[in-house]
Amino acid sequence: MQNLTWLLKKINILWARGQFPSRLPTPxxxxxxxxxxxxxxxxxxISSYKLLxxxxxxxxxxxSWLITFxxxxxxxxxxxxxxxxxxxxxxxxxxxxxxxxxxxxxxIKLNFSTFSPLSIIVPPALIISQGMGTLTALTWVSIACxxxxxxxxxxxxxxxxxxxxxxxxxxxxxxxxxxxxxxxQISILVPIGALISQWIILFGKNIxxxxxxxxxxxxxxxxxxxxxxxxxxxxxxxxIMPILESIFGLLTKARLLELADQEKPLLRKLSIEAPxxxxxxxxxxxLAEEATRMIGGDVDLIKTGALYHDIGKLHAPxxxxxxxxxxxxxxxxxxNPILSAEILQDHVDKGLNLARKYRxxxxxxxxxxxxxxxxxxxxxxxxxxxxxxxVSENIFRYKGPIPQSKETAILMLADGxxxxxxxxxxxxxxxxxxxxxxxxxKSREIDGQLSESNLSKAEIFLIKKSFxxxxxxxxxxxxxxxxxxxxxxx
Numbered sequence: 001m002q003n004l005t006w007l008l009k010k011i012n013i014l015w016a017r018g019q020f021p022s023r024l025p026t027p028x029x030x031x032x033x034x035x036x037x038x039x040x041x042x043x044x045x046i047s048s049y050k051l052l053x054x055x056x057x058x059x060x061x062x063x064s065w066l067i068t069f070x071x072x073x074x075x076x077x078x079x080x081x082x083x084x085x086x087x088x089x090x091x092x093x094x095x096x097x098x099x100x101x102x103x104x105x106x107x108i109k110l111n112f113s114t115f116s117p118l119s120i121i122v123p124p125a126l127i128i129s130q131g132m133g134t135l136t137a138l139t140w141v142s143i144a145c146x147x148x149x150x151x152x153x154x155x156x157x158x159x160x161x162x163x164x165x166x167x168x169x170x171x172x173x174x175x176x177x178x179x180x181x182x183x184x185q186i187s188i189l190v191p192i193g194a195l196i197s198q199w200i201i202l203f204g205k206n207i208x209x210x211x212x213x214x215x216x217x218x219x220x221x222x223x224x225x226x227x228x229x230x231x232x233x234x235x236x237x238x239x240i241m242p243i244l245e246s247i248f249g250l251l252t253k254a255r256l257l258e259l260a261d262q263e264k265p266l267l268r269k270l271s272i273e274a275p276x277x278x279x280x281x282x283x284x285x286x287l288a289e290e291a292t293r294m295i296g297g298d299v300d301l302i303k304t305g306a307l308y309h310d311i312g313k314l315h316a317p318x319x320x321x322x323x324x325x326x327x328x329x330x331x332x333x334x335x336n337p338i339l340s341a342e343i344l345q346d347h348v349d350k351g352l353n354l355a356r357k358y359r360x361x362x363x364x365x366x367x368x369x370x371x372x373x374x375x376x377x378x379x380x381x382x383x384x385x386x387x388x389x390x391v392s393e394n395i396f397r398y399k400g401p402i403p404q405s406k407e408t409a410i411l412m413l414a415d416g417x418x419x420x421x422x423x424x425x426x427x428x429x430x431x432x433x434x435x436x437x438x439x440x441x442k443s444r445e446i447d448g449q450l451s452e453s454n455l456s457k458a459e460i461f462l463i464k465k466s467f468x469x470x471x472x473x474x475x476x477x478x479x480x481x482x483x484x485x486x487x488x489x490x
Contacts, residue, residue: 032092039099040076047072047106047147075143076102083136089363090132093248098128098140105144116226117148117163118194123230123237125167126186129174130241131250137171158201159226166194178253178300180238187234195227251361256300259364260307266358270311276322277313280418281306286474287414291466292407295459302407305367308360309411312351312368319343337384341377341396348372348398370408371415372398373449402449409453413463416440421471428475430468437467 028036048068051061076099083090083098101124108120121144129137145164170190177183245255262271271278285306292302317323319330331340348369355365374397381396403409420436441460444450455463 028092028095032095036080036092036095036099039096039103040073043076043099043103043106044069044072046103046110050110072106072147075147079136079139079143082139083132086133086135089366091249091362094132094250097244097248098132098136101127102140102144106147109148116229117145117160118166118191118226119229119233121145121163122167122170122190122194123233125170126174126183126234126237127241127244129171130177130183130252130254131244131248134171134175137174138168141167141171159198162194162197162201165197166190169193176253178257180254183238183241183254184235187231187238191227191231191234194230195223198223198226246359249361251301251363253300255361256304259360260300260304262307266311266354267307270314274310274313274317274320274323276324277310277317277320280322281310283422283474284309284411284414284418287418287467287470288407288411290470291410291414291463294462294466295406295410297406297410301363302410305364305407306411306414308351308355308364309367309371309415310347310351311354312347312349314354315347315350316343320347331380337380337387338391338395341380341384344377344380345398366404367408367411369399370401370403370405371411372400373402373412374398374400375412375444375447375449402451403453406453406455406459409450409455410463412449413441413444414467416444417467421467424471424475426475430472433471434464434468437464 048065051065051068079098079102080095083095105120105124108115109117121141124144125137125141128140141164145160145167148160170186173186177186241250241252242255244250245252262268267278270281285303288302288306289299292299313320313323321329331343334340351368352365355368376393377396377398381391381393384391384396403412417437417440420440421433424433424436441464445460450460
């Protein structure tokens with residue numbers, strides 16, 4: 001009963017997220033839309049052209065062909081719609097990848113009917129679930145199974161059911177897998193499960209088992225051949241996943257964890273050349289990760305995005321207060337608030353350049369400008385007002401855009417609260433801390449920085465609570481150890 005309740009809650013959460021996307025859809029260029037439409041047309045033609053081979057050709061056959069053609073075209077439209085709904089930041093290349101996989105599957109199904117549906121449907125489901133999401137993968141699997149051609153033999157109906165169940169399992173688990181080792185496990189366990197399921201069905205129907213036949217290796221009735229072929233294709237899928245991630249910009253959880261490795265060249269460079277910024281980044285990670293976990297967001301995404309959000313400070317580390325070790329501040333020596341504001345803004349532009357150079361995925365690169373949004377550089381604006389009361393405020397605002405997702409909005413709030421919380425006295429109370437947090441978050445709301453992030457009032461309340469919890473964990477008194485001449489502090 002508890003498992004059923006948990007499942008219903010999970011479905012409700014997924015539905016709610018589908019109704020209120022966390023990010024505005026990525027617009028496609030006209031040429032991209034044209035290419036996508038042409039691929040859909042090709043898929044529909046390949047899936048329906050054999051109806052025109054029937055003789056004699058009459059209006060009834062033509063009508064059946066037209067219905068089938070439009071049905072496949074509608075399925076492609078539904079697939080595109082759901083993929084955009086689940087992942088609004090999906091780009092044209094990723095849509096083309098989904099449709100191309102469907103095109104290959106349709107071509108193999110109709111022209112190579114001896115292939116097992118397991119080998120055709122299950123591996124693409126793993127790719128799509130990893131890169132585009134569970135709902136998109138489930139939709140793809142449903143369309144691929146619905147449009148499966150007529151039964152080749154007795155076992156095909158049962159095999160198609162097993163294929164559908166196996167592909168759904170892969171689609172659900174694929175979106176949660178966080179390492180290559182887990183991918184390897186699923187590539188072994190799913191084929192074994194399919195093999196056992198086929199054996200049970202065949203045994204129950206008292207059908208002679210054909211465990212292995214080299215002359216009919218791809219036959220749907222050869223259960224051992226199905227197992228071997230599916231296992232091989234799943235392993236091949238795992239091997240090519242890094243290539244697909246690079247070409248199509250797929251952001252899998254495994255890739256996020258790999259990019260979060262602090263030994264990565266860019267993060268290592270940040271820790272050496274801008275140690276203050278790196279320390280600031282780690283503290284923000286703690287705040288943002290806890291807040292995202294509390295509201296049910298993408299923890300892996302914000303954890304990795306937080307690590308890279310300030311990489312642009314590598315172009316001039318000493319111009320940022322956290323990296324200044326001496327008493328001299330270069331901004332005071334410059335004595336030009338407008339130029340100082342340009343230097344601060346430049347760290348966003350340089351960060352985006354580094355993101356392109358190191359080929360960071362677009363969802364990660366979006367943390368660089370969006371964590372600053374269009375915030376005002378209040379200190380330098382105040383300095384400029386002292387010199388010229390008519391100076392424009394816009395000069396001292398970041399270029400934006402403002403946060404387009406809950407994750408980038410949380411990072412903005414964590415960035416603003418981190419310094420204030422760290423500067424509080426060790427004996428500060430929880431009420432004082434929550435007052436500071438509320439003040440900073442409220443100022444971001446009034447300034448319109450959260451207007452496109454879709455953060456609800458309830459989620460903002462949870463974010464405040466999570467920031468307070470993290471602050472309570474990191475502020476603690478250290479006891480004063482007695483010292484002596486030979487004390488080793490052990």
